[in-house]
Structure formats: structure tokens, C-alpha cells
Amino acid sequence: MRAAFACDPAQSRGREFPVEQSLARGPRSAFQRDRDRVVHSIAFRRLRHKTQVFVAPDGDHYRVRLTHSLEVAQIGRVIARALGLDEDLTEALCLAHDIGHPPFGHAGEEALDHALERFGGFDHNAHCLRVLMRLESPYCEHEGLNLTWEMLEGLAKHNGPVGVVPWALAELDAAYPLELTQWGSLESQVAALADDIAYDNHDIDDGLRAGFLELDELLTLDFVADQWRAIERKFPGAPQERRLRELVRSQIGLMVNDLIGETAVRAKGMASAAEVRGAGQATAAFSTGMAENERRLKAFMYARLYHHPQQLHTAERARAVTAELYAAYAQDPALMDAGWQASLPGQEPQRSRHIADFIAGMTDRYAIAAHAKIYGRTPEGLRNV
Incomplete structure (x- = not known):
């Protein structure tokens, strides 16, 4: 059942470049077409060899931007289904959200931002829109992938309303206005938090595997320690590696359930996607306690993994x-x-x-x-x- 506050593909605001219906291929909704256009794009395939946490890792078991995006999409779909949102739009946003990253992740972004300092800088989120709207152009009729307005506004507002608008996003918004000062749809808000849930926990998995993180250090976070003690009680004889993977799954489940519960309360009574956009604050959110836990986990990961000397x-x-x-x-x-x-x-x-x-x-x-x-x-x- 579609919730009243969900985006409806039948009511989409359309695409930047009108498309003849006779050219439509297959019985898909507008948002399903968006998802498929992303998946079939060259830019999406390149995520296979782009940094997530570790640069050009030799090990086959470490995550890269592609596997991360797939994991975000799985988490996003679960949340969207529970809340009655459009799963296809949520999935498409999750799959596309990192397409603007240059090689070497944030390190590469910083170098390009410095190189372009006199020319407006470089921002990976704005570049995501630039790739999808202008640079990736497989169609004869127009530039870009010509995604729906709802898809583009969701990507533009991945981190919420846009205050300072980078040059790339400003150019695109001038051509096809995306209402940058408003909140995005609930699907876009869920996609952004699914991203947080995925990398908060999967980066723990990779950090432990690589030896950059130690379990004893991780257990100084009381909410993680609570999960670990429960796992030890439930699986006393299980190998350590399996229990560590159980810990990651348990953390994800805890955060997903909290997000669903808190968002359902905040969205109660909302009658349209427009109401979500005009709410003046986030509708998708963690509870106060979980938000604090997530903040502490991020701080830990920056101190012990992302800013590790190596x-x-x-x-x-x-x-x-x-x-x-x-x-x-x-x-x-x-x-x-x-x-x-x-x-x-x-x-x-x-x-x-x-x-x-x-x-x-x-x-x-x-x-x-x-x-x-x-x-x-x-x-x-x-x-x-």
C-alpha cells in the first residue's frame, strides 16, 4: 500500500526533456525507468573500481563504491517498504548517490576542489547531478539520462536543503529548477539515512578485517558492547569471525528499526509528498537516543579508521x-x-x-x-x- 506522503510515479513532475510515449520500452513506472537507466550507465559500472574506505584494495573482500551502493539500496528498500514509500525511487536514489565521486574518494575530491579553486571548486554531490544530467549521454534525443524531477531533486538534496549552491548544481538548477531550499521527498531522506546506516556498520566490518580497528576499542561504545554481549550469550561457541559479522547485522537491524519507528511517528497525518517537502525539517530521522549513538559511532570511526595514520x-x-x-x-x-x-x-x-x-x-x-x-x-x- 502506497502511503499518502509517498511519491507517486503516475504523478511525477516529468523529465527535463519530454519523451514520446511511443519510445517507452516495457511496462515500467517512471521511477523504475530511472533505476534501470542508472544501473545500465557507464558511470554506475565504474563504481566497481572506486574507493570506499581503502584505496585500490588488493583484497577481494573489501567494499568499493559499487558494493556499498548495492548495500545502501537493499537497506533503503526495506525501510521504504515498511513506510509505504515508492521502493523503486528509493532504490534508484540509493544506487546513484555516489556516482559523482572521483577516484580515491574524498582525497581525490579535495585535490580537484583545490585545482578548481579559481573556477568554482569541485563537489562530488553536485558532480553526481552533472554526470547524470549532462556527461553520461547515451540517448540520441537529449543530453544526460533524463531522469525524473523527483530523482534529480532527491540526489541534489542528499544532505538536506542546499544552502550554498556549488556552480555545477547552480547551472543545472537554472536549466531545470529543483527547489533546492526545500527538503527532499521522504524517499530521498530515507536513501540518505540508509547510506549512513550502511557505511557506519559495513566500514566497521572492513576496518576489523584489515586490522585497522580492534574489537576491544569498538566495545568502548556502550551501545555496541550491549549488542556484543547479547551475541556472546546467544552464540557462545561460534567462531569469532562469525560473531563479528553477526554484530554488524545486529547493528544495522537496530538502526533500521529505530529509523522506521521514528519516521512513522513524524510522518503521521501527512497527506502528500509536497507536505514532506514543505515541513521545514527532516521527516525521516533516528530517535534522539539513536541519533546520539550514531554520532558517537561516526566520531569513533573518524578517529580510529578514517584518520588512522596509515x-x-x-x-x-x-x-x-x-x-x-x-x-x-x-x-x-x-x-x-x-x-x-x-x-x-x-x-x-x-x-x-x-x-x-x-x-x-x-x-x-x-x-x-x-x-x-x-x-x-x-x-x-x-x-x-
Whole structure:
């Protein structure tokens, strides 16, 4: 049953470029088409080789942007179904939310932001919209994937209403207004929190596997320790590795159930998706207690994993590689792929932004290979697992 406050594909505000119905392929809703367009895109496939926590990991068991996005989508669908939201829109938002990340994750983003400082900077969330609306163009009729308004506004407001609007998002919003000062749909809010739930807990799994986190340190968080003690009582003879994976599942379940319960209370009585957008505050949320636990968990993960000395060293090397790629292409655009050379604008800021678009589309391994080709050596210090 669709809730009154859910987005309805039959009532979608449409797409930037009108499409003839005769061109529609298969019995799919507008939001199902959005999901399929994302899944079939080159940009989505590239997430297979983009950093999640660890840069270009040698181990096959560590998460990358693609596996993370799939896990976010699974969590998002569960929450959407429980709340009566549109599952297809929620899933599509979850799958697409990280498409704007350059190689090497936030380290690569920082390097591109610095390189483009005079030209408006670089923001991965705005770049996600730029990729989907302009750069990924497989259709004969128009630029971009031509996703629905609801899909695009949800991605634009992944972190809530947009205060300071980056140049890329400003250009796109001018062409196709997305009401950036309002909250997004409940589907978009759920997708954003599903992202938090996924990386809060799956990064624990990867951090423990890599030896960057120790269980004893993790258990200094009382709410995690409570879950662990319950698991020890329930599975006293189980191998440690299995109990650790049970801990991750238990944490996810706890957060999902809390989010569903709190959001259902906040959304009670809302009669439309428009009411969600105009509420003036988030409708999807954790309870006060869980929000505090989640904040403490994030702080722990930053201190012990994301800002681990080895991670910081690798991130610095990744920033340097990205910056050196940008410098090389800015000095000699002939080093870029032929198609990118041919379409290079002659004026600024378009020229520099075009070079950043090229680099942002790279996977970790492509960026490493490109750097080695230009500088004659494979960059060192980019792998720590």
C-alpha cells in the first residue's frame, strides 16, 4: 500500500526533456525507468573500481563504491517498504548517490576542489547531478539520462536543503529548477539515512578485517558492547569471525528499526509528498537516543579508521596523484583521451572544469595507470590493505 506522503510515479513532475510515449520500452513506472537507466550507465559500472574506505584494495573482500551502493539500496528498500514509500525511487536514489565521486574518494575530491579553486571548486554531490544530467549521454534525443524531477531533486538534496549552491548544481538548477531550499521527498531522506546506516556498520566490518580497528576499542561504545554481549550469550561457541559479522547485522537491524519507528511517528497525518517537502525539517530521522549513538559511532570511526595514520598517508599520496594528473592535463591536454581532447573548450572556466570532469570519471586503477603513463613510474603508497 502506497502511503499518502509517498511519491507517486503516475504523478511525477516529468523529465527535463519530454519523451514520446511511443519510445517507452516495457511496462515500467517512471521511477523504475530511472533505476534501470542508472544501473545500465557507464558511470554506475565504474563504481566497481572506486574507493570506499581503502584505496585500490588488493583484497577481494573489501567494499568499493559499487558494493556499498548495492548495500545502501537493499537497506533503503526495506525501510521504504515498511513506510509505504515508492521502493523503486528509493532504490534508484540509493544506487546513484555516489556516482559523482572521483577516484580515491574524498582525497581525490579535495585535490580537484583545490585545482578548481579559481573556477568554482569541485563537489562530488553536485558532480553526481552533472554526470547524470549532462556527461553520461547515451540517448540520441537529449543530453544526460533524463531522469525524473523527483530523482534529480532527491540526489541534489542528499544532505538536506542546499544552502550554498556549488556552480555545477547552480547551472543545472537554472536549466531545470529543483527547489533546492526545500527538503527532499521522504524517499530521498530515507536513501540518505540508509547510506549512513550502511557505511557506519559495513566500514566497521572492513576496518576489523584489515586490522585497522580492534574489537576491544569498538566495545568502548556502550551501545555496541550491549549488542556484543547479547551475541556472546546467544552464540557462545561460534567462531569469532562469525560473531563479528553477526554484530554488524545486529547493528544495522537496530538502526533500521529505530529509523522506521521514528519516521512513522513524524510522518503521521501527512497527506502528500509536497507536505514532506514543505515541513521545514527532516521527516525521516533516528530517535534522539539513536541519533546520539550514531554520532558517537561516526566520531569513533573518524578517529580510529578514517584518520588512522596509515589512512592519512595513503590519502595524501592519492591527493598528490590526482593533483599531478590535473597539472599534466592542464599543461598538455593532448595527454587526455582523444574524445576529451576534441571537446576541450577554449575558454575558462569551462576548460578547467572539462579537465576535472575527465579526471573525476576515472576509476582508481585507471588514474594510477594514467599517472604511470605520464610520469614513467607507478605511484607508490596508494595501497594499505
